[in-house]
Amino acid sequence: MNKFILAIDQGTTSSRSIIFSSEGSIEAIAQKEFPQHYPSDGWVEHDPEEIWQSVLLTLKDVFNKCQLTPKDIASIGITNQRETTLVWDKQTGKPVYPAIVWQDRRTSPLCRELSEDTALVEYITNTTGLLLDPYFSATKIAWILDNVDGAREKAEAGQLLFGTVDTFLIWRLSGGKSHKTDATNASRTMLFDIHNQKWDSKLLDTFRIPEVMLPEVLDCAADFGCLDESILGTALPIGGVAGDQQAALVGQACFEKGMAKSTYGTGCFMILNTGDTPLKSENRLLTTVGYRLNGKTTYALEGSIFMAGATVQWLRDGLKLIDDAAESEALAQRARRDNGVFLVPAFTGLGAPYWDPDARGAILGLTRDTGISEIVAAGLQSVCYQTKDLQKAMESDGARPTTIRVDGGMSRNDWVMGFLADILGADVERPEVTETTALGAAFLAGLQVGVFNSVSTLTQCWKSDSIYSPRLSKSERDHAYKGWKNAVNRIRCS
Numbered sequence: 001m002n003k004f005i006l007a008i009d010q011g012t013t014s015s016r017s018i019i020f021s022s023e024g025s026i027e028a029i030a031q032k033e034f035p036q037h038y039p040s041d042g043w044v045e046h047d048p049e050e051i052w053q054s055v056l057l058t059l060k061d062v063f064n065k066c067q068l069t070p071k072d073i074a075s076i077g078i079t080n081q082r083e084t085t086l087v088w089d090k091q092t093g094k095p096v097y098p099a100i101v102w103q104d105r106r107t108s109p110l111c112r113e114l115s116e117d118t119a120l121v122e123y124i125t126n127t128t129g130l131l132l133d134p135y136f137s138a139t140k141i142a143w144i145l146d147n148v149d150g151a152r153e154k155a156e157a158g159q160l161l162f163g164t165v166d167t168f169l170i171w172r173l174s175g176g177k178s179h180k181t182d183a184t185n186a187s188r189t190m191l192f193d194i195h196n197q198k199w200d201s202k203l204l205d206t207f208r209i210p211e212v213m214l215p216e217v218l219d220c221a222a223d224f225g226c227l228d229e230s231i232l233g234t235a236l237p238i239g240g241v242a243g244d245q246q247a248a249l250v251g252q253a254c255f256e257k258g259m260a261k262s263t264y265g266t267g268c269f270m271i272l273n274t275g276d277t278p279l280k281s282e283n284r285l286l287t288t289v290g291y292r293l294n295g296k297t298t299y300a301l302e303g304s305i306f307m308a309g310a311t312v313q314w315l316r317d318g319l320k321l322i323d324d325a326a327e328s329e330a331l332a333q334r335a336r337r338d339n340g341v342f343l344v345p346a347f348t349g350l351g352a353p354y355w356d357p358d359a360r361g362a363i364l365g366l367t368r369d370t371g372i373s374e375i376v377a378a379g380l381q382s383v384c385y386q387t388k389d390l391q392k393a394m395e396s397d398g399a400r401p402t403t404i405r406v407d408g409g410m411s412r413n414d415w416v417m418g419f420l421a422d423i424l425g426a427d428v429e430r431p432e433v434t435e436t437t438a439l440g441a442a443f444l445a446g447l448q449v450g451v452f453n454s455v456s457t458l459t460q461c462w463k464s465d466s467i468y469s470p471r472l473s474k475s476e477r478d479h480a481y482k483g484w485k486n487a488v489n490r491i492r493c494s
Contacts, residue, residue: 005446006073007438010080017058020442024461028066030058042105045098070232075449077240077441079247080165082188085140100140107139129287136190142207155210162213178225181215183292184246219292221448240444244437245269251440253462258402264410268305270390283353283393303352303390307345308383329415335377340365342487343378353393362491384420385484405429407436421468428468
């Protein structure tokens, strides 16, 4: 049996193809960036053809970077930017409108209008685990059907298909033979009943979306179709699919209840495995599908932070305090301990658990002794404090994280990871392979075709690179966090 797996990681700014061995090590990576388009204030779009061409390029280029050929691949896994919405013609495969990206806010007026119906808002949360927000796919689909000439009529006649990016890629990769998605991506549409694991007819009626448009929902490891032979010269099974944050949960081998992963990229997404019980958050976290294997659903709580790595970018490009993000670690190490400076990076409002779009950023606690080191350190600490906010929210919902596994660019900063452990009061683990999103897709694809025998096999593939343990006492930790909460309250009241 072939022991190599090809993962397609289709993100918001680039597409990547990564080949993994059966031990979870990386054999080769190919990447291609593509542009985002901003046709109006608050609108964010992608050209579906640019996404498709970037994926095709990396699929072919990755084999130029190693000694392997497509015939060495046992299966393909796909992970993707979630919630981004595409609608295309069933016969031609041509999109009727550009992809509306998860960041897009054009449907805010519709969400405000619908939010006046408190019973509907409660129904959405109880059924889907989500909040009524433009972030999710439902209102994006409705906008396309209402604003593209002839789209609604074609949709009702069964001539149009909807999909998140995974579904669109599966359709194209299979030559139009497979219209499928997985339970994690379905759970981000605001149309999926996460309790009964099916599309919800009431929500489809609410948003006037014909069910015939929607893909079949499968487990995360399943038969999603076959790569058309014309693409790489050989037919390959597509065996694993998961949205990017859930794929990272799998890639971090967080298979036990209470385990959590936190990804530090532009923003931060923290997901906690809650087992076979969906916990309804009382703290505005999202209840979602963590993964679904062999027909069994594992649920998760998710919290999102808008500004993580983006805060460091602002220190570099906005304040010009550093020339390179890597300089931040050395500067932070020189900062005075417990200097009382707090940077609240609410440049676009605050994410979970506040969900305050009107909050704005501030630096508080400045004195004559404050220097560049203290401000940079405060910027890095803000990411850790925001993670603490998520941890506290999860605890209030009755699900304390027992293990925190980290990935993403900021996870390579030892100073940040040390402070994160301090403020969380928990061990923080960084894996040897930090490409955990793509690795999760590879794990799922490998499970489907027998490269991996079980979830326990995947757990054995995960290897720790570093463990950061808390050094602060509880009183020191509580004092520091109290200062952060005071800073947040001040910018929310201004």
